[in-house]
Amino acid sequence: MPVSRFSISLEDELLKALDLFVTENNFPNRSQAMRHLIEKNIVEKKWLCNNIVAGAVVMIYNHHTKEILAKLNRIQHDYFEVILSSLHFHLNHDMCLEIIALKGKAKILTELSDKLIAIKGIKHGKLIMSKTD
Helix, strand or coil, X not given: CCCCCCCCCCCHHHHXXXXXXXXXXXXXXXXXXXXXXXXXXXXXXXXXXXXXXXXXXXXXXXXXXXXXXXXXXXXXXXXXXXXXXEEEEECCCCEEEEEEEEEEEHHHHHHHHHHHHCCCCEEEEEEEEEECC
Protein backbone atom coordinates (compact mmCIF):
# COMPACT_ATOMS: atom_id res chain seq x y z
CA MET A 1 0.00 0.00 0.00
CA PRO A 2 1.49 3.39 -0.94
CA VAL A 3 2.38 5.72 1.89
CA SER A 4 1.83 9.48 1.82
CA ARG A 5 3.91 11.83 3.91
CA PHE A 6 2.55 14.98 5.51
CA SER A 7 3.43 17.18 8.42
CA ILE A 8 1.30 18.22 11.35
CA SER A 9 1.67 20.98 13.89
CA LEU A 10 1.05 20.25 17.56
CA GLU A 11 1.32 22.24 20.74
CA ASP A 12 4.28 21.18 22.92
CA GLU A 13 2.00 19.60 25.51
CA LEU A 14 0.18 17.52 22.90
CA LEU A 15 3.46 16.44 21.32
CA LYS A 16 4.75 15.32 24.74
CA ALA A 17 1.53 13.35 25.24
CA LEU A 18 1.99 11.71 21.82
CA ASP A 19 5.60 10.79 22.63
CA LEU A 20 4.50 9.32 25.95
CA PHE A 21 1.80 7.32 24.13
CA VAL A 22 4.47 6.03 21.69
CA THR A 23 6.71 4.96 24.57
CA GLU A 24 3.98 3.42 26.76
CA ASN A 25 2.59 1.39 23.86
CA ASN A 26 5.97 0.38 22.38
CA PHE A 27 5.30 1.88 18.97
CA PRO A 28 8.46 2.13 16.87
CA ASN A 29 7.69 5.75 15.97
CA ARG A 30 5.10 8.53 15.97
CA SER A 31 3.74 7.48 12.58
CA GLN A 32 2.75 4.05 13.89
CA ALA A 33 1.08 5.66 16.90
CA MET A 34 -0.85 8.05 14.66
CA ARG A 35 -1.94 5.16 12.39
CA HIS A 36 -3.18 3.32 15.47
CA LEU A 37 -5.13 6.33 16.77
CA ILE A 38 -6.71 7.05 13.39
CA GLU A 39 -7.67 3.41 12.86
CA LYS A 40 -9.12 3.24 16.38
CA ASN A 41 -11.23 6.29 15.63
CA ILE A 42 -12.49 4.77 12.37
CA VAL A 43 -13.38 1.49 14.09
CA GLU A 44 -15.22 3.23 16.92
CA LYS A 45 -17.23 5.27 14.41
CA LYS A 46 -18.22 2.01 12.72
CA TRP A 47 -19.50 0.78 16.10
CA LEU A 48 -21.67 3.88 16.40
CA CYS A 49 -22.97 3.31 12.87
CA ASN A 50 -23.92 -0.22 13.92
CA ASN A 51 -21.83 -1.89 11.22
CA ILE A 52 -20.92 -5.57 11.21
CA VAL A 53 -17.92 -6.14 13.47
CA ALA A 54 -16.02 -9.05 14.94
CA GLY A 55 -15.10 -9.22 18.57
CA ALA A 56 -14.71 -11.12 21.77
CA VAL A 57 -16.06 -10.92 25.28
CA VAL A 58 -13.44 -11.86 27.85
CA MET A 59 -14.63 -12.68 31.36
CA ILE A 60 -13.12 -13.93 34.58
CA TYR A 61 -15.40 -15.39 37.23
CA ASN A 62 -15.67 -17.77 40.15
CA HIS A 63 -17.62 -20.76 38.87
CA HIS A 64 -18.87 -21.47 42.42
CA THR A 65 -20.98 -18.30 42.37
CA LYS A 66 -24.63 -19.32 42.65
CA GLU A 67 -26.22 -19.98 39.25
CA ILE A 68 -23.53 -18.10 37.31
CA LEU A 69 -23.08 -20.88 34.75
CA ALA A 70 -26.84 -21.17 34.17
CA LYS A 71 -27.12 -17.39 33.70
CA LEU A 72 -24.17 -17.30 31.29
CA ASN A 73 -25.67 -20.16 29.28
CA ARG A 74 -29.14 -18.65 29.17
CA ILE A 75 -27.89 -15.32 27.85
CA GLN A 76 -25.59 -16.95 25.31
CA HIS A 77 -28.44 -19.06 23.95
CA ASP A 78 -30.47 -15.88 23.44
CA TYR A 79 -27.66 -14.53 21.22
CA PHE A 80 -26.63 -17.72 19.39
CA GLU A 81 -26.80 -15.97 16.01
CA VAL A 82 -23.79 -13.74 16.81
CA ILE A 83 -21.69 -16.24 18.80
CA LEU A 84 -19.03 -17.96 16.70
CA SER A 85 -17.37 -19.95 19.46
CA SER A 86 -16.52 -19.92 23.14
CA LEU A 87 -13.49 -21.08 25.08
CA HIS A 88 -13.50 -21.96 28.76
CA PHE A 89 -10.30 -22.19 30.81
CA HIS A 90 -9.82 -23.24 34.42
CA LEU A 91 -7.35 -20.78 35.94
CA ASN A 92 -7.35 -22.48 39.33
CA HIS A 93 -9.79 -24.46 41.49
CA ASP A 94 -12.30 -21.60 41.65
CA MET A 95 -11.61 -19.09 38.88
CA CYS A 96 -12.43 -19.47 35.19
CA LEU A 97 -11.61 -17.48 32.08
CA GLU A 98 -14.18 -17.48 29.30
CA ILE A 99 -13.65 -16.00 25.86
CA ILE A 100 -16.62 -15.73 23.51
CA ALA A 101 -15.88 -14.96 19.84
CA LEU A 102 -18.56 -12.85 18.16
CA LYS A 103 -19.56 -11.43 14.80
CA GLY A 104 -22.55 -9.21 14.14
CA LYS A 105 -23.92 -5.71 14.43
CA ALA A 106 -21.95 -3.64 16.93
CA LYS A 107 -25.10 -2.74 18.87
CA ILE A 108 -26.03 -6.42 19.38
CA LEU A 109 -22.50 -7.38 20.45
CA THR A 110 -22.45 -4.50 22.94
CA GLU A 111 -25.88 -5.49 24.25
CA LEU A 112 -24.76 -9.11 24.72
CA SER A 113 -21.52 -8.18 26.46
CA ASP A 114 -23.29 -5.74 28.77
CA LYS A 115 -25.67 -8.49 29.87
CA LEU A 116 -22.89 -11.02 30.42
CA ILE A 117 -20.57 -8.66 32.27
CA ALA A 118 -23.43 -7.49 34.52
CA ILE A 119 -24.02 -10.99 35.91
CA LYS A 120 -23.34 -11.13 39.63
CA GLY A 121 -20.05 -12.91 40.15
CA ILE A 122 -18.25 -11.72 37.02
CA LYS A 123 -14.99 -10.39 38.46
CA HIS A 124 -13.84 -8.75 35.24
CA GLY A 125 -15.30 -8.51 31.77
CA LYS A 126 -14.44 -6.65 28.62
CA LEU A 127 -15.71 -6.45 25.04
CA ILE A 128 -13.19 -6.00 22.26
CA MET A 129 -14.45 -5.22 18.75
CA SER A 130 -12.86 -4.53 15.39
CA LYS A 131 -14.10 -3.85 11.89
CA THR A 132 -14.38 -6.84 9.59
CA ASP A 133 -13.68 -5.11 6.27
